[in-house]
Amino acid sequence: MEWRHRHVLDLDSWDRSELQHILEQTRSMDELLDRPIKKVPALRGKLVVNLFFEPSTRTRVSFELAEKFLSADVVNWTASGSSTGKGETLRDTAWTLEAMGADAVVVRHGAVGAADYLARKMRKSVVFNGGDGAHAHPTQALLDLYTAWKRLGDLNGRKLAMIGDVLHSRVARSDIIAFSRMGVKVELSGPPTLMPRAPEAMGAIFRKDPHDAVRDADIIYLLRIQRERQEEGMFPSLDEYHQFFGADSRLMESASPDALVMHPGPINRRVEISSEVADGPQSMILGQVRSGVALRMALLFVCLGGVRQ
Amino acid sequence: MKILLRNAILFDGVSLSGKETDVSIDGSLIEAIGDADLGRDFDVIHDLSGKILCPGFIDLHCHLRDPGQEWREDLSSGSSAGAAGGFTTLVCMPNTDPPLDSPALVSYVLEKSGRSPGSRILPAGCVSRERKGKVLAEMGKMAKAGAVIFTDDGNPVSDTGLLRLALQYSSWLGVRLMEHPEEKSLTKDAQVNEGICSSFSGLKGWPSSAEASDISRGVSLCRDTGVPIHFTHVSAEDSLRVLREAKASKLPVTFDVTPHHLCLSEENVIEGGYDSVFKVNPPLRSRRDRDALWEALAEGTVDAIATDHAPWHIDEKDLPFQEASFGIASLECAVAAVLTEWEERGRPCSMGRLLGLFTSGPASILPGVWGGAGAGRIEVGLTADLTVLDPELEQIVNVEKWKSKARLTPWNGKRLKGWPVMTMVGGRTVHPVEETDRGLS
Numbered sequence: 153m154e155w156r157h158r159h160v161l162d163l164d165s166w167d168r169s170e171l172q173h174i175l176e177q178t179r180s181m182d183e184l185l186d187r188p189i190k191k192v193p194a195l196r197g198k199l200v201v202n203l204f205f206e207p208s209t210r211t212r213v214s215f216e217l218a219e220k221f222l223s224a225d226v227v228n229w230t231a232s233g234s235s236t237g238k239g240e241t242l243r244d245t246a247w248t249l250e251a252m253g254a255d256a257v258v259v260r261h262g263a264v265g266a267a268d269y270l271a272r273k274m275r276k277s278v279v280f281n282g283g284d285g286a287h288a289h290p291t292q293a294l295l296d297l298y299t300a301w302k303r304l305g306d307l308n309g310r311k312l313a314m315i316g317d318v319l320h321s322r323v324a325r326s327d328i329i330a331f332s333r334m335g336v337k338v339e340l341s342g343p344p345t346l347m348p349r350a351p352e353a354m355g356a357i358f359r360k361d362p363h364d365a366v367r368d369a370d371i372i373y374l375l376r377i378q379r380e381r382q383e384e385g386m387f388p389s390l391d392e393y394h395q396f397f398g399a400d401s402r403l404m405e406s407a408s409p410d411a412l413v414m415h416p417g418p419i420n421r422r423v424e425i426s427s428e429v430a431d432g433p434q435s436m437i438l439g440q441v442r443s444g445v446a447l448r449m450a451l452l453f454v455c456l457g458g459v460r461q
Numbered sequence: 462m463k464i465l466l467r468n469a470i471l472f473d474g475v476s477l478s479g480k481e482t483d484v485s486i487d488g489s490l491i492e493a494i495g496d497a498d499l500g501r502d503f504d505v506i507h508d509l510s511g512k513i514l515c516p517g518f519i520d521l522h523c524h525l526r527d528p529g530q531e532w533r534e535d536l537s538s539g540s541s542a543g544a545a546g547g548f549t550t551l552v553c554m555p556n557t558d559p560p561l562d563s564p565a566l567v568s569y570v571l572e573k574s575g576r577s578p579g580s581r582i583l584p585a586g587c588v589s590r591e592r593k594g595k596v597l598a599e600m601g602k603m604a605k606a607g608a609v610i611f612t613d614d615g616n617p618v619s620d621t622g623l624l625r626l627a628l629q630y631s632s633w634l635g636v637r638l639m640e641h642p643e644e645k646s647l648t649k650d651a652q653v654n655e656g657i658c659s660s661f662s663g664l665k666g667w668p669s670s671a672e673a674s675d676i677s678r679g680v681s682l683c684r685d686t687g688v689p690i691h692f693t694h695v696s697a698e699d700s701l702r703v704l705r706e707a708k709a710s711k712l713p714v715t716f717d718v719t720p721h722h723l724c725l726s727e728e729n730v731i732e733g734g735y736d737s738v739f740k741v742n743p744p745l746r747s748r749r750d751r752d753a754l755w756e757a758l759a760e761g762t763v764d765a766i767a768t769d770h771a772p773w774h775i776d777e778k779d780l781p782f783q784e785a786s787f788g789i790a791s792l793e794c795a796v797a798a799v800l801t802e803w804e805e806r807g808r809p810c811s812m813g814r815l816l817g818l819f820t821s822g823p824a825s826i827l828p829g830v831w832g833g834a835g836a837g838r839i840e841v842g843l844t845a846d847l848t849v850l851d852p853e854l855e856q857i858v859n860v861e862k863w864k865s866k867a868r869l870t871p872w873n874g875k876r877l878k879g880w881p882v883m884t885m886v887g888g889r890t891v892h893p894v895e896e897t898d899r900g901l902s
Contacts, residue, residue, distance in 0.1 A: 161734075164661075242781060264652070264664045265735025265782035272734070285783055286663025287735070325663055348660035349668075 155454055159271045159279040162288035163329045171297065171334055177450035178298045178443070184221070185446055194457050195224035198255040203229045203245070204282070205261040210417055210441070211282050211291070215258050218448035224456075227254075242266060246273040256456055258282045278455050286320045292416055293326035295447040297334065299440045300371050303412060308335030313365040313407075314356070315397055316375030316424050317346040317386075323416045324375055328356050331371075341365035342375075342397055343387045362397050363406040372407060372434075374399050374415045374424045390423050400426035404434075412436045463487050464888065465503040469514035469849070474821040474838035477513070477813040484514060486845045489887040494841055509849055512882065515816055516837050517549025517846030519823040521717055522614070522639075522693050522767035523792060525551070525582065528569065529558025534772040534866050536573045536582055539792070542770075542865035544579025544891040546793040547819075547881025549846035550835040551580045552827070555587045556615035562587035562598040564606035571607050579864075579884070579891040581835065581846070583609045583827070588618050588627045588638060595623070597630060604634040609827045612639035614693065615742075617675055619645055624679070628688040635828045637715075639691040640679050642700065643743065647671035652783060654744045658727035662735065664783065667744045669697035676700045680707040680714055689713035691826055694769050696722045696743040698753035705762055715826050717767040718754050720795040724802045725871060726751045730782075737778055737785030738871045741771070758818070759810040765823040768795045772867035779869060790867030794858045796850070798872055800879030812852070819848075849883035856880055 153173050157166070184190060200219045204212055212228070219226045231245065240248070242261075249257055257274070259267050260282035267281035267288070283289045301307055312331050318324040318340050328338050332355035340351055341362040351358045359365040366372050377393060387393055394400070399413065413425075413434045421427050430437060464486040471478040471494070483497035525539035534542075536553070543551045553570060555561030561570065567584050574582035586608035587598045592615075600611055611631060617640060618624040627638055648671045653659055655666025676692050680703055683690045695704065695716045707714040721741060726748050730739045739745055757763050771788025778785050791798065796819065803815055817837075824837025836843055860873040884892035 164731075241776070243779065261781065263781040263783035264662055265737075268734040268736075269781040272736075284781075288663075320663070322663055325661070349655045349666055350657050350660040353657045354660050 157455070160290050160451060160455060161267045161271055161279065161281045163290050163293060163326055163333070166333065168333055171330060174294055174447070174450055174454065175298055175301050177454055178447045179302070181449040181453070182302070182443070182446040184449070185442070190221045191223060192221065193223045194453050195219070195222040198224045198456055199227065199253050200224045200256045200258065200452070201227045201229050201249050201254045203231065203249065203257050203259045205231045206283070208260050208282065210444070211260060214441070214444040215282065215448050217445050218452055221445070222449055222452055224452070242270060243273050246270050250274060250277050256280060256452065261285070280451070283322050286322050286325070288326045289322040290326050291444070291448055291451060292323050293330040294451065295440060295444040296327055296373070296414060296416070297330045298447050299414065299436055299443045300412060302443070303436070304370060307331070310370040311337045311339065311368055312371040312373055313339050313341065313369035314373040314375065315341045315362050315365060315399065317377055317381060318342060318351070318375065319346045319348050320378065320381065321375050325354070327373065328354050332356065339365040339369070343393070345386045346381065362403060366403060366407040366411070369407060369411050371412045371414060372399065374413065376416060376418070377420055377424045394423055398422070398424055398426060399429045401428055404429060409434070414440060417441070462504045462888065463502065465497050465506045466514055467497065467506060467508050469509035469512055471839065472513050472515045472813060472816050473840070474516045475813065475817065477811070477816070481510065484839065486888050489844055491839060491841055491843050491845050494839065507883070511851070511853065513816070513850040513852060514839070515848045515850055516820040516839050517835065517884070517886065518547045518796065518819040518848045518881070519550040519827070519835050519837060520548045520768050520770070520792070521552050521610070521765050521823045521826060523551050523553060523770040524556065524772065524788070525553040526772065527557060527573070528566070532774050532866070536570065537577050538864060538866050540574060540577035540579040540582055542579070542792045542863060544884045544886070545864050547796045547848045547850065547884055548580045548792070549848060549884060549886045551582050552585050552609055553582055554614045555585050555612065556592060560587050560592035561585070562590055562592060564599065564602040567603050567606040567608045579886070581886060583607065585610045585612050585614070585639065587611070588613045589623060592616065594618055594620055597623070597627060600627070600631050600634060600636070604636045608636060610637055610639045610691070612641065612693070614639065614641045617641050617643045617645065621678060621682070625682050625686065628682055628686045628690060632686070632688045637689050637691050637826055639693050640675070642672045642675035642679065642692050642695065644671045644675045647674070652740070652744070653730055654727040654746050656727060656747050658730050658744070661731050669699040669746070669750070672697050672743055673699035673703055676703050680704070680712065683707070683712050683714055687713070689715070692716040693767060694719050694722065694743060696746050696750060696754070698750045701753055701757050701762070705757070708762060715764040717765040717823070718758065718763055719767060719769045720791055720798045721789045721871065722746060722751065723754055723766070724798050729871065735782040737780055737782050738789070738869050740782055740785050740787055741789045742787040755806060755809050759814070761814065763818060765826060766799060766818040767823065768792055770795070770865070772865055774866070775868045790865060790870050791872070792865055793863050794870065794872045794877060797856070797877035797880045800852065801877040804878060845885055845888040847885040848881050850879065851882045852879045854878070854880045854882060
């Protein structure tokens, strides 16, 4: 198919056929990961810069592996602080990377819109959003989608229950778009203080009771609870959170025994998820990690492979 | 110098005349209105056929960043920008460095702006000393020196006791208090409207109630003290409910709305890919809020349109959304933006009502202490502060050519219809500049 997205900033403008195309490309890469020698020369001679303004291990390592398996030249550029503080502005960083010949930049930044901003400043390089503030994390959503699709097949008409801090979660925002665009019904639950103001505008429904959300769900998606939110007073205590919204065997009793349990990691045991659920048979958490490498390979390949010599 | 403005459609500040009229100016004053005696010796004659002659536009709220932040704007660039935008009078906000909280600083602005090339500039003084919201600034001395409004703009007067005191104290000065309505405990780290935009973007939401609750507080104090209060940049439907009720009960409450809240909404932030040109305090609201502003405007509840022109250096604004400064620069296209939106909405009110919000409306909020200039009316004997509007002219906004130091605006590259084409301050043509000393044109 004719690929029309130069950058991968968010999934707002992606349609179902584009998501499907990436799922199929990811499956090919997933098969590649089973081979004894995983490396292919698809991106030989391409320079990919991983530009991380926020600490990240999983996303960065996953991208780095994907880049290396595709034989790209990889540079990790770790920057700290905001562009308004000391140090150069994001605009200058963008132009510097381009001057160094970066074909692609993977950016993780604490500010919403940083990836969009970087893309606007780039004349040639392709920008992959590795997470911008609480806005978007498109590769996480795509790998989640792939993980579910690989297990369940066609997702149309399925139901996803998402529980936790939707308000501050870039993962939630991108997942809601990705899953709902594939025809999945998305229901949210969590403390009302951690819910967005207009879930219906995002294509989701809010359920006060998490048991109602997980009932009949094919996928139960748990979001990471940041301890800062409790410290900010958004909910009274981690213990109270766990009791009412944590995924433990009691909550799972309301769900189908076949429901998949997903989490973007890293998990907080005994906060949003109990060990019996995290390590139980329904857990897809490690499967997601593997999907992440395959998905990022597929995305790099589609956006960079064969576009420029 | 004698100037004749011929064949203009006259807007006298209240209503639009049906037929073309001539207005003659002698020196700095409006000499006569009516068919001109062409036998007389005019130095300059302007044919204004098809154009609307208005009292000079008054902007109740703009940031000229002088003293102390002249890399963003200064009184000279702001004055030129104002003239280019059709404004003969600008009220500059006191959130300067240092804050404009003393009679010496009021005098500084008046003296420097007296030498400035375009619009008149009248200073707003701080309500509180150093704009810190703790103790009253010397409002009496500032009023005497020429401050025309008091505000801690950029900040609300959060301390309710201080706000009440400020209303009571200023009641003998004839200078109104302007509150920047924002309940700070609801806007910590907030970036965009709470609703669709915050939900989609993950940016912290700025609820309408942050504005409406502060306005409720101010209205309550107005009822209590009987002292007039003005609310600036009102953006939300919830606020309008409170204000309508206050006005219905005849309280001396006034408010202004901005061009950007009339013309833009939170969707622009999302559709614009989080471009920081759309970042402003209060935030761009929902479509419903924006429609409600126009409804209020059409029914006559709104007292003025004020730009809240907030220029920044490009390095302070051209940043990822979350890191950029709040504020929209619009002085040079504000009138055209509003007229274009008014047209696109199928003219929800009369042209006269709309123009009143740039003229007699804001004039009624300011003290009439400065010689009839900026009275918001066209009458014989008044100072010739005049704006000529070409309602049919279409132009594309080019921020690179602005007189303002701002280089980013949401309207850059947009085609707008209805532009001020001539601005006259005290009988002197300040826009367009080239024609100032020319003969017949």
